Amino acid sequence: MPVVVSLVAVVGAICLLDLVLTVGVIRRLREHSTLITEMGGGQPPAPMLETGETAGAFEALSTTGEIVSRAGLSGNTLVAVFSPDCSACKAQLPAFVRLARSFTGGRDQVVAVVAEMGGDAEPYRLELEPVARVVIEREGTGINQALQVRAFPAFGILGEGGEVKVSGLDPDKVVMPVTA
Structure with a gap:
């Protein structure tokens, strides 16, 4: 005991x-x-450059053979950066496509970048080409680097000359600010 x-x-x-x-x-x-x-x-940290910052110079070839460059931006341009291996990217893709369809200027004012990180970029290309000029490039290069992308997916609106008007993680919240 x-x-x-x-x-x-x-x-x-x-x-x-x-x-x-x-x-x-x-x-x-x-x-x-x-x-x-x-x-x-x-x-949370911004997924890419923040409002008021300017994207670095870039020039890329889209999947349909168009040249996409910062110097060629006219008016406001909707941009998105996706990664094939990103579950949030897959979830936000339909919302971005809806936004791109209704964006002023149509497909010519929309750029979608797919960062190659080993995943299959083809489903993104097929979904995005009807509404955007699509660029597929390695992560950390080209447009990714010019926008200083730090998180996926990243969405924004660039003005002429590459100035960021707005950026964020949610395409539904990437809207042009209303000026008084």
Whole structure:
């Protein structure tokens, strides 16, 4: 009987120690969450250049043989950057296609970039070509690099000269700001 009492006491002490350590870890995680929120302002990083910034120079050949370049932009141009291996890209593709269909200027004012990262870009090309000039390029090069893409999918509207009018992760929220 004394052995059982001793074992129960040891197990109880271990459980108490585990409880104290767990409470300490939870407290520390809350402190880190607060620090991370304060450092980042609570906002996720922009997926590409932000409003007011200017895209670097670029020139690319679309899948249909058209030249797409920053110098060739006229008016407002809707841009999107997708990755074939990105589940969020697949989810946002239909919303982007709807937006592109209704975008002022039609297909000539829409550029869709598919960043080759080992996945199959063909389904994106087939879906996007009717509504956009499609460029397939390696991640981190060309238009990806000019727009400083940091997350997929990335959406934006570029003005003449490549100035970013608006950018974001959701095509439904990428709309031209209303000026007073």
